Amino acid sequence: MVEKWHEFLDKESIHNFDIDGHPAVLGIALRMSSLEYFLLIDGKLVEADGKGKKLFGKSSSQFLETRQKWIDLGKAKGLEYRPTSNTKQLAYIHRVIGRIDDFLVIIQAEKKQFRDVELSGFFFSLKYASIDPERIEKIKNDQIISEICKDWQMGLDQISPTGLVLFMKPVPNEDTEEDVFEAFSDFIKAISIHVRPAMEERCEGSPCGSSIGQDLQVVLVNGMPIILCQEYEKHITDMGKKAELEYHETPSNLLKGTLYGIGGMLLGSLPWVVIPVIFNTVYPVFAIFPLAATQLAMNYAKTKRNFVSLLIASMLAMVGSILGTYLSLIAFWLRNHSWIFDLEQLRELTQRILEDSRIMNDAINFSWLILGLLFILATYYRHKELKRLFHPEIEVIPSFKLH
Numbered sequence: 036m037v038e039k040w041h042e043f044l045d046k047e048s049i050h051n052f053d054i055d056g057h058p059a060v061l062g063i064a065l066r067m068s069s070l071e072y073f074l075l076i077d078g079k080l081v082e083a084d085g086k087g088k089k090l091f092g093k094s095s096s097q098f099l100e101t102r103q104k105w106i107d108l109g110k111a112k113g114l115e116y117r118p119t120s121n122t123k124q125l126a127y128i129h130r131v132i133g134r135i136d137d138f139l140v141i142i143q144a145e146k147k148q149f150r151d152v153e154l155s156g157f158f159f160s161l162k163y164a165s166i167d168p169e170r171i172e173k174i175k176n177d178q179i180i181s182e183i184c185k186d187w188q189m190g191l192d193q194i195s196p197t198g199l200v201l202f203m204k205p206v207p208n209e210d211t212e213e214d215v216f217e218a219f220s221d222f223i224k225a226i227s228i229h230v231r232p233a234m235e236e237r238c239e240g241s242p243c244g245s246s247i248g249q250d251l252q253v254v255l256v257n258g259m260p261i262i263l264c265q266e267y268e269k270h271i272t273d274m275g276k277k278a279e280l281e282y283h284e285t286p287s288n289l290l291k292g293t294l295y296g297i298g299g300m301l302l303g304s305l306p307w308v309v310i311p312v313i314f315n316t317v318y319p320v321f322a323i324f325p326l327a328a329t330q331l332a333m334n335y336a337k338t339k340r341n342f343v344s345l346l347i348a349s350m351l352a353m354v355g356s357i358l359g360t361y362l363s364l365i366a367f368w369l370r371n372h373s374w375i376f377d378l379e380q381l382r383e384l385t386q387r388i389l390e391d392s393r394i395m396n397d398a399i400n401f402s403w404l405i406l407g408l409l410f411i412l413a414t415y416y417r418h419k420e421l422k423r424l425f426h427p428e429i430e431v432i433p434s435f436k437l438h
């Protein structure tokens with residue numbers, strides 16, 4: 036039977052089914068380029084007959100070991116092991132859900148897409164009774180919470196009035212599953228002074244608020260646990276539409292952003308002018324530095340990230356690169372002319388720099404290349420981010436008992 040699966044399943048996966056009332060799990064694990072199979076019935080491993088071929092191997096045993104650890108740790112904390120069904124990699128299938136100090140919590144092994152890097156780690160989701168925006172700010176600025184986050188290398192991924200999601204990036208070969216659970220326990224203790232457990236007796240879909248107790252369920256919306264009724268798909272579509280409307284109604288702050296951006300650009304490009312003065316050598320000022328400072332300043336001015344604001348940031352960065360390089364060349368020349376300031380000579384020099392200067396050409400060419408690439412990437416990630424916001428990923432956690 037296992038051999039047949041091979042024909043059409045060539046990716047890591049887990050399949051849950053039932054054999055005469057006994058829960059069974061068929062797993063397919065990838066090792067180098069070949070596949071391993073394992074079968075669990077009633078949680079016990081059944082050796083599969085692979086016609087002389089060894090089917091069960093290192094990847095499978097590693098997976099089962101980790102799985103057992105999650106089950107045991109979950110049990111110790113009163114959490115149920117509920118693996119996800121929507122992943123292609125066994126390493127990211129583990130998940131526990133339940134209550135710690137009455138809070139609904141979920142711990143999940145996951146990958147987080149951060150810009151163009153994929154980080155492997157853990158998501159912690161915590162649900163609490165509704166809080167106001169000031170409380171959210173207090174949580175963000177809480178000293179003890181930020182220390183715990185720093186100690187365990189975790190950060191706030193999302194926070195809303197009714198829940199939050201943390202991402203923890205464990206130290207490789209150091210942080211164990213035990214540490215992951217401990218980190219979350221520490222966090223819950225620290226946040227307990229700000230939030231209390233939610234009652235979870237009403238559908239959170241607006242304007243539903245249905246309280247017909249039995250049909251409420253936990254739905255993960257982009258990883259954030261939300262209590263919804265059977266109409267959850269409609270509710271989530273509404274949430275996406277609301278987010279889209281809010282996004283379009285948010286002011287773009289383009290003028291303020293541009294002014295701040297100019298300030299940032301100057302701060303990001305002018306310090307490099309000091310280099311020729313101190314070291315008596317000139318380097319081109321690449322746009323990457325003014326760009327970083329420009330974007331920080333524009334973010335500070337709450338500029339909406341869109342095509343136009345990204346374009347303005349890129350243009351400012353280009354100006355920063357040219358301006359910084361030009362002033363560096365002038366500073367270099369002045370330093371070697373005993374700082375004697377002659378307007379006529381300066382004008383001639385400016386003309387020479389603009390017409391033919393290898394350093395200026397390097398600065399411009401390299402900056403175009405970098406800015407072009409970053410612009411494409413930024414546009415792409417913004418598009419992805421908005422898509423996630425307007426059309427969130429959803430997963431229903433079936434038959435999890437609410438209060």
Ligand SMILES: [Zn+2]
Nearest residue numbers: 238240243264
């Ligand atoms: Zn509802």
